[in-house]
Amino acid sequence: MSVSTAAADQTVCAPLPVLGRDVTVPLVTGGEVTYAALDYAASAPALQRVWDDVAAYAPYYGSVHRGAGYLSQLSTDLFENARRTVAEFLDCREDDQVVFTRSTTDSLNLLAATLPADCQVFVFETEHHASLLPWQDARVTYLDAPRTPRQAVAALERALADRDPHGPALVCVTGASNVTGELWPVRELAAAAHAHGARIVLDAAQLAPHHPVSVRDLDVDWVAFSGHKLYAPFGSGVLAGRSDWLREAEPYLAGGGASRKVARRADGGVDVEWHESAARHEAGSPNVIGAYSIASACKALTEEGFDRIVARERHLIRTVREGLAEVPAVRVLSLFGEDAPRVGVISFVVEGWNSSHFAAALSAEYGIGVRDGLFCAHPLLRTLLGSDPQTQGECGAPEAAPGEKSLNAIRVSFGAGTPDEHVERFVRAVKELVRDGAQWRYRTEGGRCVPAV
Numbered sequence: 001m002s003v004s005t006a007a008a009d010q011t012v013c014a015p016l017p018v019l020g021r022d023v024t025v026p027l028v029t030g031g032e033v034t035y036a037a038l039d040y041a042a043s044a045p046a047l048q049r050v051w052d053d054v055a056a057y058a059p060y061y062g063s064v065h066r067g068a069g070y071l072s073q074l075s076t077d078l079f080e081n082a083r084r085t086v087a088e089f090l091d092c093r094e095d096d097q098v099v100f101t102r103s104t105t106d107s108l109n110l111l112a113a114t115l116p117a118d119c120q121v122f123v124f125e126t127e128h129h130a131s132l133l134p135w136q137d138a139r140v141t142y143l144d145a146p147r148t149p150r151q152a153v154a155a156l157e158r159a160l161a162d163r164d165p166h167g168p169a170l171v172c173v174t175g176a177s178n179v180t181g182e183l184w185p186v187r188e189l190a191a192a193a194h195a196h197g198a199r200i201v202l203d204a205a206q207l208a209p210h211h212p213v214s215v216r217d218l219d220v221d222w223v224a225f226s227g228h229k230l231y232a233p234f235g236s237g238v239l240a241g242r243s244d245w246l247r248e249a250e251p252y253l254a255g256g257g258a259s260r261k262v263a264r265r266a267d268g269g270v271d272v273e274w275h276e277s278a279a280r281h282e283a284g285s286p287n288v289i290g291a292y293s294i295a296s297a298c299k300a301l302t303e304e305g306f307d308r309i310v311a312r313e314r315h316l317i318r319t320v321r322e323g324l325a326e327v328p329a330v331r332v333l334s335l336f337g338e339d340a341p342r343v344g345v346i347s348f349v350v351e352g353w354n355s356s357h358f359a360a361a362l363s364a365e366y367g368i369g370v371r372d373g374l375f376c377a378h379p380l381l382r383t384l385l386g387s388d389p390q391t392q393g394e395c396g397a398p399e400a401a402p403g404e405k406s407l408n409a410i411r412v413s414f415g416a417g418t419p420d421e422h423v424e425r426f427v428r429a430v431k432e433l434v435r436d437g438a439q440w441r442y443r444t445e446g447g448r449c450v451p452a453v
Helices: 005-010 050-059 070-089 106-113 150-163 186-195 246-247 288-306 304-327 355-366 378-384 420-436
Strands: 024-026 030-035 098-103 120-124 138-143 170-176 199-203 224-225 239-243 259-264 270-274 330-332 345-350 371-373 409-413 442-445 448-451
Touching: 005 024, 005 239, 070 098, 070 239, 070 345, 070 448, 098 106, 098 246, 098 288, 106 138, 106 199, 106 224, 106 239, 120 150, 150 170, 150 186, 150 199, 186 199, 288 345, 304 330, 304 345, 345 355, 345 420, 355 371, 355 409, 355 420, 355 442, 355 448
Parallel strands: 120 138, 120 170, 170 199, 199 224
Antiparallel strands: 024 030, 098 239, 224 239, 259 270, 330 345, 345 409, 371 409, 442 448
């Protein structure tokens, strides 16, 4: 890449201000360094703007929907405006519902609870556990990992062609892999699903922070994502999409807020009339701050412009991939090949290294935070690493001492708040560790590799 190209990429979008950007951490080798947070795929740091918006609202905190006081009315308006902001961010259809949940996992479990009787679900083994596991009460068809986007569409079409054409069906697919970062052919998969009378839900947890997500353009029936990956604090998520299954199902949680009317019957029982709006699945006092923080993040990303965000991220991806390509001992994991479009998520293994040991050295000796393990996508990692995809594994690093082979990988991930220096330091650290080895001794403790003291 030429200097002029790199400069142009950096001009497109500077890193967005995030919390923790100036935090320093100690190194086992002595001294301190600014922490390089390169684990965005797990949780992205909150945008400074989001935190400021929440702090400005906090003195006006009040319970929503049922309070007559000023603060309750203000909080209700803020909560419902957040719903409209999210609908605009996702380019929802007019009759779609936006339900606030705790996370992507919660959103997909909510949708699983609304499936019509005898619904058949189709899901690729490549999914994160949040979208792989909620469907076990339904008839589930698990599809093998495809090796090209075209194979993915063809595999889904074959599976749907063999199903009962008269019963309900749902396809669940990720927008961007939390392991490889590769973009999936969502629009084509949605077209295949609808051509065979099925619906489709998009797990956008890794897509929404990096690329625009349009329900209309992708023609998906539902979208799920989490606030903590979208530069908002923990504890909030979204399920947005068609209202009929949501409206016809029993409430996800029974309680106040979900009920419109409750009355005692003559026989001593209770009759309940449930809301038909999103409130049907939002029982209890909602996470108003969580909803507001998601809406704030949606506004911030929209105003910055995804064209600029994507252009800068491509520059960071290029820096990391070109740097890793210079290290023969490193193998980057991929389903669709080196040229596949992707977001800022890259997983790899290093020959001769236990992945937990390598990640521990990056942290302790360079102040770099990455993730190691199977990333809650065990079948996919087993396939990519060449082992039996049915073999069970732990979410964290297995018990393996430094230098021992381990069946897990290292993941580096970044986004709109990542400075160039962080990815440059990461590339330099990988090269130095492979060339010179770790400077410190490490031991296994509680299944993780930690510096020996």
